[in-house]
Amino acid sequence: MGVMSNPFVTSSQLAEARALLDRLIAQHPPGHALQREFQTDPGIYQLDLERIWRRGWLFAGHTCQVRRPGDFFVFDVDTDSIIVIRGDDGRVHALHNTCRHRGMKVCQAESGHVTRIVCPYHQWSYARNGELMACGGMDRDGDLDRRDFGLHRVHVREVGGLVFVCLADDPIPFDGAGAALGALLRPQGLERAKVAATRSYEVRANWKLVWENNRECWHCNVNHPQYVKANYDNAPIDDPALKREIEAQARATSARLEAGLAIDYQEAGLVRFPSPDSWWSINRTPLVPGWVSESMDGRPVAPVMGDYPSRDVGTLRMRTMPNFWNHSSCDHGVSTRLAPAGPQKTLVQVQWLVSEDAVEGRDYQLDALLPFWQLTSEQDWDLCEKNQVGVNSSAFTPGPYSTKHEYNVIRYTEWYLHEIAKPSRVCRPAG
Numbered sequence: 067m068g069v070m071s072n073p074f075v076t077s078s079q080l081a082e083a084r085a086l087l088d089r090l091i092a093q094h095p096p097g098h099a100l101q102r103e104f105q106t107d108p109g110i111y112q113l114d115l116e117r118i119w120r121r122g123w124l125f126a127g128h129t130c131q132v133r134r135p136g137d138f139f140v141f142d143v144d145t146d147s148i149i150v151i152r153g154d155d156g157r158v159h160a161l162h163n164t165c166r167h168r169g170m171k172v173c174q175a176e177s178g179h180v181t182r183i184v185c186p187y188h189q190w191s192y193a194r195n196g197e198l199m200a201c202g203g204m205d206r207d208g209d210l211d212r213r214d215f216g217l218h219r220v221h222v223r224e225v226g227g228l229v230f231v232c233l234a235d236d237p238i239p240f241d242g243a244g245a246a247l248g249a250l251l252r253p254q255g256l257e258r259a260k261v262a263a264t265r266s267y268e269v270r271a272n273w274k275l276v277w278e279n280n281r282e283c284w285h286c287n288v289n290h291p292q293y294v295k296a297n298y299d300n301a302p303i304d305d306p307a308l309k310r311e312i313e314a315q316a317r318a319t320s321a322r323l324e325a326g327l328a329i330d331y332q333e334a335g336l337v338r339f340p341s342p343d344s345w346w347s348i349n350r351t352p353l354v355p356g357w358v359s360e361s362m363d364g365r366p367v368a369p370v371m372g373d374y375p376s377r378d379v380g381t382l383r384m385r386t387m388p389n390f391w392n393h394s395s396c397d398h399g400v401s402t403r404l405a406p407a408g409p410q411k412t413l414v415q416v417q418w419l420v421s422e423d424a425v426e427g428r429d430y431q432l433d434a435l436l437p438f439w440q441l442t443s444e445q446d447w448d449l450c451e452k453n454q455v456g457v458n459s460s461a462f463t464p465g466p467y468s469t470k471h472e473y474n475v476i477r478y479t480e481w482y483l484h485e486i487a488k489p490s491r492v493c494r495p496a497g
C-alpha cells in the first residue's frame with residue numbers, strides 16, 4: 067500500500083520547510099499575528115496539509131446529502147478527493163476517489179446517485195461500499211484477488227446529521243466531540259433537513275487568514291451591517307448592563323427549552339473554545355431581543371426545524387477545526403466548509419439547510435433565506451483577500467492582537483502553533 071504524501075513536494079523541500087517552521091515557531095512573538103511565511107510559503111502549506119488537514123477530523127457534508135443508498139458527494143482537500151456515499155448497508159462510507167487499477171479519478175461529478183461506481187478508464191466497477199465488483203476479468207485470469215482492490219477507505223463519523231472524515235491512518239479520538247456535538251445538535255434535526263441552497267467560493271487567501279477573520283467580530287460593526295443587528299458578537303464582553311440583558315433573555319429562552327437544553331453562552335462577544343487544544347466547540351447563544359432567526363429582519367424565513375417547541379431558541383453555533391462552522395436558527399441552518407487549495411487559495415462552500423418537508427416558494431423563499439449569511443460570508447471573503455494582499459507585502463510585520471477584541475484569535479493562533487509543531491506521522495489509506 068502506497069504512502070500518501072504531498073505529490074508536489076520533494077523530501078528535501080519538506081525538510082527545508084520543517085527547518086523554516088522550527089525557526090518561525092521559535093521566533094513567534096506570543097499575542098501577535100503569524101509571520102508572513104505562514105500565509106505565503108509553499109513548504110509551510112505542505113506541512114499544514116500533512117500535520118493538520120490529513121490528521122484531524124474534517125467536516126465533509128450533511129447526512130441529508132446522501133439520504134438514499136447510492137447518493138454521493140465528493141469533497142476535495144488539496145490533491146486528495148474523497149467520495150462520501152451511502153452504502154446498501156445504510157451506512158455512510160468515505161472512499162478515496164482514485165481507482166485501484168491505474169489511479170484514475172473514478173468519480174468526476176461533484177454529487178449524484180449511482181448503483182455502482184464505475185471507473186471511466188477501463189470500467190473497473192465498485193460497489194457502493196467501495197468493494198471491487200468487476201475488473202474486466204482480471205480476477206478470473208488470475209491477475210488479482212478482487213477482495214484486495216476495493217477503493218481505499220477514509221475514516222468517517224456521523225453525528226447529528228453532519229459527516230466528518232479523517233484522512234489519517236490512526237485518527238485522533240472523535241467520541242468526546244461526537245457526544246458533545248450530538249447532544250446539542252439533537253433538537254435542530256439536521257438529519258431531517260435538506261439543502262435548500264449551496265454557494266461555492268474560491269477565496270484568494272490562506273485558510274488560516276480565513277479563520278483569523280472568523281475568530282473575531284471587531285471588524286463586524288463596520289463590515290457586517292446585517293450581522294451586527296442580530297448578534298452580540300461585536301459588543302464589549304465586559305459591559306455589565308448588556309450582561310444582565312443577555313442573562314435575562316437566556317433565562318426566558320431556556321425556560322421554553324426542554325431539560326438539558328439552554329442558552330449556555332451568556333456573555334457578549336464570541337464564544338471561546340473549551341480548551342486551547344480542543345478542535346471543536348458548540349454553544350447555544352442568544353439573539354438580540356425581537357429576533358428569532360438570523361435573517362435580514364429577524365423574522366422567520368422557513369418552518370421550525372427539528373424538535374423545537376417554539377421559535378425563540380437563540381442560535382446554535384458550532385465550529386470544528388480546521389474547516390467548519392455552522393449557525394443554526396430555529397428555522398434554518400448555515401454550514402460553512404473550508405478546503406485548502408494552495409498557499410493562497412481556499413475553497414469555501416456555504417450551504418443553507420431547512421426542514422426536509424419545507425417546499426421552496428410555499429414555505430421559504432431563497433431571497434429571504436439567503437441574504438443574511440450570503441452577504442456576511444462574501445463580506446468576509448473580501449476582507450480575507452485584502453488581508454492576504456497586505457500580508458504579501460515585503461514590509462509586513464506581525465502586529466499585536468487585542469486582548470479585548472481578539473481573544474479568540476489569540477486562542478486560535480495558539481491552537482494552530484500547537485498542532486503544526488507536532489511531528490508528522492506517516493499517513494496511509496485506512497484500508
Ligand code: FES
Pocket residue numbers: 165166167168169170185186187188189190
Ligand atoms: S484506471 Fe480505473 S479501470 Fe483502469
Ligand SMILES: [Fe+2]
Pocket residue numbers: 279280285286290442445446
Ligand atoms: Fe466577519
